[in-house]
Amino acid sequence: MIRFENVGLRYGMGPEILKDLTFSIEPQSFQFLTGPSGAGKTSLLRLLFLSLRPTRGLISAFGTDTSRVTKSQLPALRRRIGVVFQDFRLLDHLTTYENVALPHRVAGKMEADYRSDVIDLLKWVGLGDRMHVMPPVLSGGEKQRAAIARALITRPEVLLADEPTGNVDAPLARRLLRLFIELNRLGTSVLIATHDLHLLEQVNARHLVLHDGRMIVDE
16 A cells, blocks of 8 residues: 655755665554654654655555655545644644544535544544543543544544554553554554554564664564
């Protein structure tokens, strides 16, 4: 679904922070991305989300060479990818419900077509009684769950999650992991960037490790 071939990345005239990355996200795959702080995990996620172009190498997404995609064509590709950012990126002037429903609203769908799905998902992540609250009132863990729900609401073909359990307690982390696993069983490819080694022990999944800008793949 997404393939990297000899991809390198540098910012400006600085040194390469990602070097010769060759790997792929296959349909219905589940994998973890780990590595020390500063290894380039967030930059790699930005490349995967097509919000950043590589300095060299080829990235193909859903059979399309992204180097040949115009700015007007990018949104259609990116809508097929769900992403959970580490800084949440919720809109403070919208309620929790409205933040989660936003991808459907942007796509021009009628509320009657998605309202029940949004409510069900908010209940599943434990925010059923917080759907009409504005983000500034939410705790860090609640914001994290709202961001996850927003990423999942469109049932993306690929889900990228940057430390999705970083602000929740252990029981909720396990519940969210089960949600990712179920989403994967329904056909979504999942990649989770994490420092939480306990997550790695709970799923038999491929392990991608970034070290000094290079990728080590542990099948």
